[in-house]
Amino acid sequence: GDSVTQMEGPVTLSEEAFLTINCTYTATGYPSLFWYVQYPGEGLQLLLKATKADDKGSNKGFEATYRKETTSFHLEKGSVQVSDSAVYFCALSRDTNAGKSTFGDGTTLTVKP
């Protein structure tokens, strides 16, 4: 079956540091890939997505590139801020699952001033 494996957390960085959160997946076919972010006390919200190989999703300074050859979708940001402290979830979705998504376990990021 489908699976998503995320870099284990928690991750603690200083403000303005470079961020990478690794995500790899297992799925047949050509899934769409997503990063969701969950701020404290809130629901998950879409951060960025990519629907085909070599696509780059980007939003709020975050980027991730759909790498089919390595089945990866690593999240990066060049300079994190305290306000980026949150839990980040990698996820995939396949047409044949009729909308059902598979989520990673989430990675908690804390950014210190």
Next chain:
Amino acid sequence: DAGVIQSPRHEVTEMGQEVTLRCKPISGHDYLFWYRQTMMRGLELLIYFNNNVPIDDSGMPEDRFSAKMPNASFSTLKIQPSEPRDSAVYFCASSWDRTAGELFFGEGSRLTVL
């Protein structure tokens, strides 16, 4: 445009009581999902509907849990009787685009069973 609306935001109840969580999806979305989030188990899909019909309820923990979607704008998740291990945050999410699969989440209902 209003997002996914869940109620109540917080519920504290005693073991054995019935709990009903409610969800209003985004208008026009034809998929609705119920998730449960705990520290121990992370984010778990409980059940999802397409056009008001339950498609996959394999994640529902046991017979104490039931979910309904009587129309396109309303769904309920019921726990009867509730147990302390049901304490969690329950999220409802909706989606309209099967190809992209993007989910829109509500803010969650935090359930505490004493």
